[in-house]
Amino acid sequence: MKRTHYCGAVNEDHVGKAVILQGWVNRRRDLGGLIFLDLRDREGLVQVVVDPESPAFATAERLRGEYVVEVEGDVRLRPAEQVNPELASGKIEVVARRIEVLNEALTPPFPVDASWRGEDDPAERVNEDLRLKYRYLDLRRQKMLARLKLRHQVEHLIWRFLSDEGFLQVETPFLTRSTPEGARDFLVPSRLEPGKFYALPQSPQLFKQMLMVAGVDRYFQIARCFRDEDLRADRQPDFTQLDMEMSFVSQEDVWEINERLVQYVFREALGVELALPFPRLPYQEALERYGSDKPDTRFGLEIRPAEDVFAGSDFRAFAGVVEDGGVVRGLVAPAELSRKQIAGLEEVAKRYGAKGLAWVKLTSDGASGGIAKFLEAERLRAWGLAPGQTALFVADDRQVALEALGQVRLALAELLGIERTGWNFLWVVDFPLLEWDSDLELWTYMHHPFTSPYEEDLPLLDRDPASVRAKAYDLVLNGTEVGGGSIRIHRMELQEKMFAVLGIPKQEAEEKFGFFLEALRYGAPPHGGIAWGLDRFLALMSGAESIREVIPFPKNQSGRDPLTGAPAPVAPEQLAELHLKIVE
RNA sequence: GGCCCCGUGGUGUAGUCGGUUAACACACCCGCCUGUCACGUGGGAGAUCGCGGGUUCGAGUCCCGUCGGGGCCGCCA
Numbered sequence: 001m002k003r004t005h006y007c008g009a010v011n012e013d014h015v016g017k018a019v020i021l022q023g024w025v026n027r028r029r030d031l032g033g034l035i036f037l038d039l040r041d042r043e044g045l046v047q048v049v050v051d052p053e054s055p056a057f058a059t060a061e062r063l064r065g066e067y068v069v070e071v072e073g074d075v076r077l078r079p080a081e082q083v084n085p086e087l088a089s090g091k092i093e094v095v096a097r098r099i100e101v102l103n104e105a106l107t108p109p110f111p112v113d114a115s116w117r118g119e120d121d122p123a124e125r126v127n128e129d130l131r132l133k134y135r136y137l138d139l140r141r142q143k144m145l146a147r148l149k150l151r152h153q154v155e156h157l158i159w160r161f162l163s164d165e166g167f168l169q170v171e172t173p174f175l176t177r178s179t180p181e182g183a184r185d186f187l188v189p190s191r192l193e194p195g196k197f198y199a200l201p202q203s204p205q206l207f208k209q210m211l212m213v214a215g216v217d218r219y220f221q222i223a224r225c226f227r228d229e230d231l232r233a234d235r236q237p238d239f240t241q242l243d244m245e246m247s248f249v250s251q252e253d254v255w256e257i258n259e260r261l262v263q264y265v266f267r268e269a270l271g272v273e274l275a276l277p278f279p280r281l282p283y284q285e286a287l288e289r290y291g292s293d294k295p296d297t298r299f300g301l302e303i304r305p306a307e308d309v310f311a312g313s314d315f316r317a318f319a320g321v322v323e324d325g326g327v328v329r330g331l332v333a334p335a336e337l338s339r340k341q342i343a344g345l346e347e348v349a350k351r352y353g354a355k356g357l358a359w360v361k362l363t364s365d366g367a368s369g370g371i372a373k374f375l376e377a378e379r380l381r382a383w384g385l386a387p388g389q390t391a392l393f394v395a396d397d398r399q400v401a402l403e404a405l406g407q408v409r410l411a412l413a414e415l416l417g418i419e420r421t422g423w424n425f426l427w428v429v430d431f432p433l434l435e436w437d438s439d440l441e442l443w444t445y446m447h448h449p450f451t452s453p454y455e456e457d458l459p460l461l462d463r464d465p466a467s468v469r470a471k472a473y474d475l476v477l478n479g480t481e482v483g484g485g486s487i488r489i490h491r492m493e494l495q496e497k498m499f500a501v502l503g504i505p506k507q508e509a510e511e512k513f514g515f516f517l518e519a520l521r522y523g524a525p526p527h528g529g530i531a532w533g534l535d536r537f538l539a540l541m542s543g544a545e546s547i548r549e550v551i552p553f554p555k556n557q558s559g560r561d562p563l564t565g566a567p568a569p570v571a572p573e574q575l576a577e578l579h580l581k582i583v584e
Numbered sequence: 585g586g587c588c589c590c591g592u593g594g595u596g597u598a599g600u601c602g603g604u605u606a607a608c609a610c611a612c613c614c615g616c617c618u619g620u621c622a623c624g625u626g627g628g629a630g631a632u633c634g635c636g637g638g639u640u641c642g643a644g645u646c647c648c649g650u651c652g653g654g655g656c657c658g659c660c661a
Binding site: 030126 | 612616621622623624654656658659661
């Protein structure tokens with residue numbers, strides 16, 4: 001190729017050398033008798049200067065933003081007083097001898113040049129749908145290219161680390177069988193077999209387990225997954241997992257290698273040194289202290305039992321709840337909250353199922369406001385409330401009270417502007433194996449039906465299903481679930497027992513997972529693994545508000561791609577081939 | 585399915601109590617300008633105020649509906 005250097009790579013080492021650059025006109029400054037160009041490629045900017053005597057001058061006069069040009073010239077130092085410290089190439093400039101227009105360009109619908117000069121980027125504030133429609137322009141921005149690079153780098157590091165640890169990368173099919181897992185499947189109609197469908201995988205779960213049966217021993221894949229559910233800032237219908245599985249391992253083995261992988265990725269990609277091991281927090285403790293199974297531990301404001309504060313009090317609303325087997329939990333807000341602020345927090349509590357949010361302030365004169373008349377200041381002090389602080393209480397079923405306060409805790413941190421910095425990884429472990437589904441009135445799996453319980457909890461399966469712990473774990477970073485996995489059931493007897501507890505008849509299990517259950521009968525080794533939500537991981541690493549920022553071509557909240565117009569109608573002939581009819 | 589927020593030149597916004605010519609910045613086009621780097625400077629073009637209906641003498645503004653976008657709940661093992 002003719003190009004000798006990336007624009008962003010030209011520096012004072014090249015002074016006196018002739019270069020040929022190819023790139024985009026980031027900006028043009030026309031002084032009349034002298035023209036400056038900022039030439040841009042993915043590595044950065046370099047200033048090109050065009051003298052009126054140069055044969056390139058006429059061409060430079062007709063250049064506009066985003067034109068694609070080839071520049072041949074000589075690198076020289078800028079006059080000392082004209083060095084631009086904002087630019088990596090700010091000490092030098094390229095004197096153009098020849099400029100060729102490789103392509104003209106329309107004016108972009110939003111600016112893409114500012115970020116490259118280190119200026120405030122107006123494109124950060126344009127309607128996101130417009131950015132998605134012209135994503136190829138949006139991706140020209142420095143910040144977006146940096147995210148693409150980070151994504152590449154992290155995936156590269158994952159490949160390197162896991163390969164060195166003896167993992168094999170194995171690809172699994174996109175066109176597979178619909179199995180009754182958690183989410184709604186994307187279906188692909190079969191042309192060859194009328195009325196039958198493939199499904200796109202929600203995860204490679206069963207395939208990776210069968211790879212363990214095959215003796216692969218250590219598997220990974222950076223796998224695309226598909227779930228047909230409503231979208232969110234952290235949810236796309238197709239998204240990427242780092243999927244891993246290992247044979248003959250304990251939970252601790254899985255945690256340990258993942259911790260080292262995370263540490264390696266953060267060190268190499270961000271220059272951040274993480275301390276190992278990550279804290280391991282049992283699910284019940286996470287719930288009691290933070291009201292969440294994915295606690296943000298970058299700040300305190302922990303939830304506390306508050307029954308003692310209300311013991312013997314005349315506040316009947318709470319006494320009744322406790323008599324009915326509920327609990328009282330509270331939070332201390334280290335400030336005197338206004339009524340408006342409390343109303344906002346109560347709204348949060350109610351959205352998550354609480355009936356209300358009781359509150360009281362402690363002043364130097366004693367308890368005041370809210371439910372103060374029911375409470376003794378002495379007890380509030382004993383509970384930990386100091387003057388100038390506000391106590392917030394919820395009484396309800398344990399789960400509801402804790403989860404509502406967990407959300408209030410997050411809203412409170414936001415409200416008070418509590419600083420949340422750092423990289424707080426932790427493992428939430430010992431999830432319950434089962435969860436009561438009050439709609440269907442039966443026990444259902446919390447993780448998936450192949451998750452292994454703790455052996456010592458097995459006797460409880462019949463007596464007290466809720467207290468059986470699973471060998472299931474989540475990796476949490478700053479209040480976001482970035483990974484989850486488990487040790488799997490590898491023996492048929494236990495698997496059958498699980499189906500029985502879940503109320504799935506043997507015949508139904510065979511129908512739905514028969515191929516997989518059969519695999520377990522052929523000498524399946526003990527195994528377990530994890531899957532990372534790689535998009536979420538990258539969004540957190542790059543400080544993005546939404547995973548759309550780290551996905552090159554994402555869908556909008558309606559599941560549409562404004563760039564391609566997908567989803568779109570198809571020709572009647574295509575439907576006919578697939579034996580499909582649209583029903584209005 | 586539900587709750588909340590937002591739709592005004594290419595982009596981002598202003599537009600008061602409903603009042604006649606819809607304002608500002610950036611971008612764009614043309615002229616001038618030899619050391620700029622948010623270049624400067626003079627001029628210019630550019631708006632079905634998302635769409636439909638209603639109230640009114642008069643609607644960007646008020647009301648109803650609808651469409652689009654964003655955040656959240658449900659849903660997402």
